[in-house]
Amino acid sequence: MKILLTGCAGFIGSHTLERLLADGHDVIGVDNFDPFYARSLKEANLAASSGPGTTGQGSFELLEADLAEATTYQKLKFMAADQPIDAIIHLAAKAGVRPSIEDPVGYQRANVIATQNLLEFSKENDIKQFVFASSSSVYGVNPNVPWTEKHDVSGPISPYASTKVSCELLGHVYSHLYGIRVLGLRFFTVYGPRQRPDLAINKFARLIEAEEPIPVFGDGSTRRDYTFIDDIVGGILACVYKSVASGAPETENGKLKTEQPEGCMPAYAVINLGNDQTVTLAEMIATIEEVVGKKAIIDRQPEQPGDVPQTWADVSKADELFGYKPTITFKEGVTEFYKWYQAQGRSF
Template sequence: MEENRKEILVTGGAGFIGSHLIEELLENNYKVTIVDNFDPFYSKDIKLKNISGVINSPYLKLIDLDILDLEALFTQLTGSYEVIVHLAAKAGVRPSIEDPIAYQDVNVKGTQNMLEFARHKNIKQFVFASSSSVYGTNINFPWKESDVSLKPISPYASTKISGELLGHVYSHLFGIRFIALRFFTVFGPRQRPDLAIHLFSKKILNNEAINFFGNGSTRRDYTYVADTIHGIVNAIQYTRTPYEVFNLGNHQTVSLSEMIQTLESVFNKKAIIKYLPEQMGDVPITFADIFKAEQLLNYMPRTGFRQGVINFKNWLDTQ
């Protein structure tokens, strides 16, 4: 029955991670409202396709709304929300270097608006999508949440730190439980078309050159989307402390060279490589210590990198 369903507000819910989360929440007896402004960073059609399998659910509401419009948040969002999952943001490290002011507006002011909404609507659980990029050039691997030496090297990363700190303020002053989740290079079906695995796969299939930055030694902690969703769902239910930051990674690293070799193997096709110098804003390695998330969120990644790439290829074949 509908009245037995907890109501959750998910910003950015039509995106890559958001759409997978929506499906999981609906399957787990939640009522969901999506707020998404369909930012033109990539096609609205892709986002609508992401949620096409659930858009007709009686327990799902989609509202086209910009989180920078505080007045509209209060007038258009009228549900009895128990939790906010705030995924909406301007995404991408490299684009943030080109347009840092827009990233500051959406990612910091937008997060503050959602916290203000939670405060005035008496919503006591707030889950925030942060990023591994906050660690920046910190060389203490694997990265632990307890390490306060954050060294961001992109405007995007700095906005995510700002969001975490705003959450601490609102938790302390207004009693909102704030859970910040630092995502580590999430991949899988529906991955954004600008992200490396999706972009490189398309280029391999189309016989186009892949831009290969640096010497191939940069490493990423690739995390399969279903594992990330598992962490988010457990964070929604987390009640032990008023404020926490968690790494949601895979505790494995894959080099750029290894990633391309895996794509070549899975797609059974050689990549064409265009070698270029390293890019500004890119960190040399991301590597998550996930002990805290294992202990407090019962988080345990289950999908290895190669299997995740196979799953992604199987999805791409249907597009």
């Protein structure tokens, strides 16, 4: 297939790229190399995921561009002229709850406007398969765990979460009006090799190894559904492959059918991708201590605005639709991350 993959130089995007190439697909990758963290780390992600010896039969073309700019789409159309795009995997976004509070307008532009533009591109070029990254943040403060896709998401508590709700709603509009299959994958706290340096497991591992204090917000009782990168990428690709195999969503008299044929993916859905288990902040720190072999120095700080007390995914819908079954335990995942980190040297 020919796949358009956005955010290809990021943490999740570069792992997805690696798997797509290994599976023999041709990939157009888009990334704007946002300076949220060092460009050199993103370049290293690309080198690891698309360099010599990492590909199967697939090819890779990189477009460095801003998805919120209209001119980007003329370039994409030119790059896809020789072979139509079979599916879009849209992973590009400004991520992070706390930074979004400081820059809500920037998050709206990078997440919502870019997604709108990409859906327009999908409509105009008759691309019927659109899979994008949503987030567990859409659930807000919901004490009814585990969270299912039927739970209300009308109460986001950060600008980042609100942009992801907006993208889900946009996806529904384009699916309904234009017969595009739009599938939003709600990721739950993804971690593993190549993880962004600002995220807790990466940051804590570095600080604990260096015997420096780690900032701990609250009393350590907050819980997260940590999901290893290999499980997430496996879910993304299983979703895409099942979606493409289902063909274009069926219509009747020019209108999208609410019910698609048995065995096909729905025309629109939001789907949890998590580990279906939770780990407290205190347990996370203890696991990193065990893997690194050093005790943490705790710098206790107040809870942060926009943070939720817990996340927990019910993944039964993903299992039903495309056989998603996470397999990596938290300790196994932290161990794999630390092996990768050690292999990098002190480059963060």
